[in-house]
Amino acid sequence: MSKLGKKALPALLLPLLLLLAVVFFRQHGAAQKTGERYSAQFLDVFDTVSNVIGYDTDEAAFRQKSEAVHALLLEYHRLFDIYNDYEGLHNLKTVNDNAGRQPVRVDRKLIDLLLFGKEAYRFTGGRVNIAEGAVLRLWHDEREAGIIDPQHAALPDTDALERAAAHTDIENIVIDEENSTVYLSDPELRIDVGGIAKGYAVEQAGKEVEALGGTSYLLNIGGNLKAIGRRADGTDWVCPVENPAYRDGKSTEAYAVVTGLCDRSLVTSGDYERYYTVDNVRYHHIIDPETCEPGRFHRSVTILMKDSGEADALSTGLFLMDTETGRKCIEERNRGRGEAERIEAMWIDADGTRSYTDGFLRYVKDTK
Known part of the structure; x- marks a missing residue:
């Protein structure tokens, strides 16, 4: 081999060695950084299974x-609770118990949730209303009684619902940010944050994971899914959406x-989780x-987007709109957003018909 050949050989090998080093790092160094797969489960937040x-x-x-x-989720669970008291804690039950009497000083976390609730009321056209607690309580009580004793299951009294509906003006939730107080100026108004609470708390929990350095995590809090990064092998997190017909025994x-998710949330609102039956009719x-x-x-x-809190509110709000109105709501929310912030949706109707926003199917890995 000539002197020129001896000099050229290392020069030709150098790019190849660099390429091999990059491949080795991606295959081994990245895996070493993210480490092994671990999981944890708890059952004491938001009355659901959390993973x-x-x-x-x-x-x-x-x-x-x-x-x-x-x-963090346990703290939010207690703050947002409207049924139970906790020693030394002013939560939503405390606020409701003092309706029409006096402002209640609360944790800033609760103030932030209620402010978000007022925002959700606006962008869902009033479909998500945290001031609707008096109405929701009537349905809750009949549903619980009907589940315990199905033979005597009954609907809420129509007159009682009408009276309760007269006390759902969200403007009567008075928030004083400077003093961190909440006051219900209508003595009959009751707050219920069920349409937004879990998704909002999951979003805050995801931020906590990222603040602690987590780059490859999936939170599944009662079906509210938030993906942080990808799995260690670089693939998206696999996140299915339940088929309502399967629950009814009408589909296999x-x-x-x-779906495959990375740095996105997936939230579904459906009629098949919490319901009871009166005269063979399901009431969710x-x-x-x-x-x-x-x-x-x-x-x-189903809503697919980055922010779990907004996704929760939108899944509830769009459930209470026809599909066309829901599309317009999403289009309005998507104005000015970049690709990473865009909202996508899927609707499933009673006859099994599925409708999608234009970008939803980009995230679908399998339709079986």
Whole structure:
């Protein structure tokens, strides 16, 4: 070999060696950084099963993040509770109990949720109304009684619903940010944040994971899914959407679609989770403020977007709109947003018809 050949050979090998080093790092260095897969489950927040899945450097690092998620969600659960008191804590039950009497000083976390609730009221055209608690309580009580004793299941009294509906003006929730107080100026108004609370709390929990350095995590809080980064192998998190017909025994397909998520949330509102039956008619928990009855437009609505809190509000709001109105709502919310912030949706109707926004199917991995 000539002197020129001996000099040229290392020069030719250098780019190849650099390429191999990059491939090795991507295959081994990245996996070493994200580590092994761990999971944790807890049952004491938002009356549902909660799972945290993550890839991390070691079990101690994962435990730090999962325990922080649990602690934060438990704090939100207690703050947002409208049925139970907790020693030393002013929560939504405290606020409701003092309706028409006096302002209640509360944690800033609760102030922020209520401010978001007022925003959700605006962008859903009033379909999501945190001031609707008096109406929702009537349905809640009859549903609970009907589940316990199905033979005597009954609907709420129509006159009682009408009286309660007269006390749902969201402007009567008076928030004083400077003094961190909430006052219900209508003595009969009651707050209920069921349409937004879980998604909002999941969003805050996701931020907590990221603040602690988590880059490959999936939060599944009662079906509210938030993906942080991708899985350790670089693939998207696999997140299915339940098929309502499967719950009814009318389909063999458990999932309507299976999505792949990275840095996005997936939230579904449906009529098949919390319901009871009166005279062979199903009455679910998503109540339309205009009719004071369960919404009948769809079987389920799924929202796919970055922010879990907004997704929760929109899934509830769009469930109570016809599909065309829902599309217009999303178009309005998407104005000025970049690709990473865009909202996508899927509607499933009673006859099984599925409708999608233009970008939703980009995230679908499997339709079986």
